Amino acid sequence: MGRTLIHSAVIVTAKEDSWIPEGYLIVEGNRIAEVGTGAYQGATEGFDRVIDAKGKLAMPGLINTHGHAAMTLLRGYADDLPLQTWLEERCWPIEAKMTDEDIYWGTQLAILEMLKGGTTTFTDMYFSMEHVAKATEASGIRACLSRGIIGFPPDGEKKLAEAIAFSKEYHGKANNRITVTFGPHAPYTCPPEFLKRVVAASEELNLPIQIHLSETAREVEECVAQHGMSPIKLMEELGVFTRPTLAAHCVHLSDEDIEIMAKHDVRVAHNPDSNLKLGSGVAPVLKMLEKGLTVGLGTDGAASNNNLDMFEEMRMAAMLHKGVNQDAIAVSAFKALEMATTDGARALFLEDTLGTLQQGALADLLLVDIDQPHFYPRHNMIAHLVYSAGSRDVTHVFVDGELVVEDRKVLTMDEQQIYAEVQRVCERLFAE
Numbered sequence: 001m002g003r004t005l006i007h008s009a010v011i012v013t014a015k016e017d018s019w020i021p022e023g024y025l026i027v028e029g030n031r032i033a034e035v036g037t038g039a040y041q042g043a044t045e046g047f048d049r050v051i052d053a054k055g056k057l058a059m060p061g062l063i064n065t066h067g068h069a070a071m072t073l074l075r076g077y078a079d080d081l082p083l084q085t086w087l088e089e090r091c092w093p094i095e096a097k098m099t100d101e102d103i104y105w106g107t108q109l110a111i112l113e114m115l116k117g118g119t120t121t122f123t124d125m126y127f128s129m130e131h132v133a134k135a136t137e138a139s140g141i142r143a144c145l146s147r148g149i150i151g152f153p154p155d156g157e158k159k160l161a162e163a164i165a166f167s168k169e170y171h172g173k174a175n176n177r178i179t180v181t182f183g184p185h186a187p188y189t190c191p192p193e194f195l196k197r198v199v200a201a202s203e204e205l206n207l208p209i210q211i212h213l214s215e216t217a218r219e220v221e222e223c224v225a226q227h228g229m230s231p232i233k234l235m236e237e238l239g240v241f242t243r244p245t246l247a248a249h250c251v252h253l254s255d256e257d258i259e260i261m262a263k264h265d266v267r268v269a270h271n272p273d274s275n276l277k278l279g280s281g282v283a284p285v286l287k288m289l290e291k292g293l294t295v296g297l298g299t300d301g302a303a304s305n306n307n308l309d310m311f312e313e314m315r316m317a318a319m320l321h322k323g324v325n326q327d328a329i330a331v332s333a334f335k336a337l338e339m340a341t342t343d344g345a346r347a348l349f350l351e352d353t354l355g356t357l358q359q360g361a362l363a364d365l366l367l368v369d370i371d372q373p374h375f376y377p378r379h380n381m382i383a384h385l386v387y388s389a390g391s392r393d394v395t396h397v398f399v400d401g402e403l404v405v406e407d408r409k410v411l412t413m414d415e416q417q418i419y420a421e422v423q424r425v426c427e428r429l430f431a432e
Helices: 069-074 083-095 100-116 129-139 156-170 192-205 217-227 231-238 255-263 272-277 285-290 310-325 333-340 342-347 381-387 415-429
Strands: 003-011 020-028 031-037 049-052 056-060 062-064 119-126 142-149 178-180 209-213 245-249 267-270 295-297 365-369 394-399 402-406
Touching: 056 381, 062 295, 062 310, 062 342, 069 083, 069 100, 069 119, 069 415, 100 119, 100 129, 100 394, 100 402, 100 415, 119 129, 119 394, 129 142, 129 156, 129 178, 142 156, 156 178, 156 192, 192 209, 192 231, 209 231, 217 231, 231 255, 255 285, 267 342, 272 310, 285 295, 285 310, 295 310, 295 333, 295 342, 310 333, 310 381, 333 342, 333 381
Parallel strands: 003 049, 003 056, 062 119, 119 142, 142 178, 209 245, 245 267, 267 295
Antiparallel strands: 003 020, 020 031, 056 365, 365 394, 394 402
């Protein structure tokens, strides 16, 4: 790892709604040792790497709080369908044919896309998670991984056992770049008694839970018909919220649901692009924020987005809720940035300094090329990041103090091999 000096950059720390017009960063090992204002005046001897970042902006790495990485293999395959049709008739039949190798290469493709776009931490709920972990460890990215669990017999108990074994083996691996949560898919795929078993395993291993909740109106209606209560209320009744919980989507919430979530400090992964594409609706994010809930941003899988661009999610989060609420200040540019960085770290129950540029923080950061027309004039660099920037503006990415992307090239992955392997895999998966 060594020592790295990044100087002459515009710096957005994500700690406050302001930026440093010119500053420098010193990285020692996997931590930020210093954030300085103005030109760097010290000696450059003793650094293993010196980056002249003139014309670039340094910011925290983006944190993707919800996704299914290997669903990159389904990108463009099942578009313009409602969620249940998309899931049950198109996705699940192909996923049933996927091998461990398929999952590995689909995950490689997702990680490649995320790293090139400035995402330094991603969340995954899928299967063959040992192979997702191997791809994560080799690429250098940070990840919060869950073995996705569908709790119906006869495979439910086997999948829970796999999740427990995976947690014991991989939580804290790769210098703690890999953390693990339990991943029951949803209330409609995990019966109540089974969810209680997941809660018990989560408590025994002291690990959080992530779960899809209240994604569609149909899901909520069916839950009320079957259990006499909303998915949120059902989770409270079953004790799920006695564990640290990350709830994905949360589109169809009542005021009572939000009160329950606030009482139990349930964290939320908001996926605006995916929710819009699947016609699921718009999550009541403003109400959640007003009640003090932690809301991070996620892309969901590439089959329902169709990219993994967190800059796009920031822009959508800021714009969408202004329009829905007819309120131009509903989600500010700075709040959208927080949702993609500091709030994302909190949503994943990771350490508080992750998602910021400050002394002592984990050195997950990126450089953005701002010597381009859409970054001028320099009135507000945070607004430019949220409303003007895109993933293709990212030039350098550090994760855990290691340089993993340099001049837009991913140093830890063979890009052309990934494309060739994904093409080979898909020719078999989608053969008639």
